Amino acid sequence: MIQPDEYHLAELNVGRLLAPTDDPRVAEFMEALDRVNGLGKRMPGFIWMMEGSGEPGTGNTENNIGDDPQFVANLTVWEDTPSLERFVWGTIHRQFYERRQEWFELLGEMHFVMWWVPKGHKPTLSEALERLKHLRAHGPSDHAFGWNEVKEATMWRSHGCAPVAAE
Template identity: 65%
Template sequence: MHLAELNIGRLLAPTDDPRVADFMANLDRINGMGKRMPGFVWMMEGSGEPGTGNTEACLDGDPQFVANLSVWETPAQLQTFVFDTLHAKFMDRGKEWFENLVQMHFVMWWVPEGTEPSLDDAMAKLAYRETHGDSEDAFGWDWLRAHAAQ
């Protein structure tokens, strides 16, 4: 099994607004770094237009709602990318670019090797986690760490 993850956020401004320019200018850099990391398997891609990442995949028709969906071989490899690379510095700056969401915005789940989950599949996992909490079917970092130790 591989590990899928979905992270959603709502930008404070449209993608061409100066308030999110630094975020947009670094999308290709950070995504490219992730794709070169050991354990990276797949990432939902946008149009390929430089500096747009996957921002075309807006949620609920709202172009400021953006999603990152990827698959990794192991939790440890995803964790290294998220917390131990330049990605972490940009994640720390998230409040500069993203609204503070009250609803659930992150989920992980297991997928069979070779699976490229759809955004609809991922959003269903997110909704499941928000409704039912962490479980074998949809979980966050704390649940994963607690159950990896068993």
């Protein structure tokens, strides 16, 4: 994977909640969204995040996919892969990632994708879903890839990414 100096890293992670966002079964996850997202926004290398309404405790869950309010997406842009990796596995985010099966359904297909965007570009959810669709259909390439294709991603390799559920 080539990372030209004029590009940033975009990532999309999708998942389907086990219950509606106001259900007690996902309450712990929903209550932590503002804290975890706020931490991400303060991390070195953070550039941009797709936002919801800004209503406390909703995070990006209003950015659902299709007509299913439980099928939610997280879309962010980072300076580079190490910046994203430090946030995912080097902060409290990791604890929520490791418990994702408590709040999310097991998805039978790829639910995470990364790609390079020109600096200043804020991808749309539609654009991101197209990248995920491309990865599912054609496998990893410069157009759409996962952690396995990023050689400098060492934390991912040591923590493992069992495909249990999206986060």
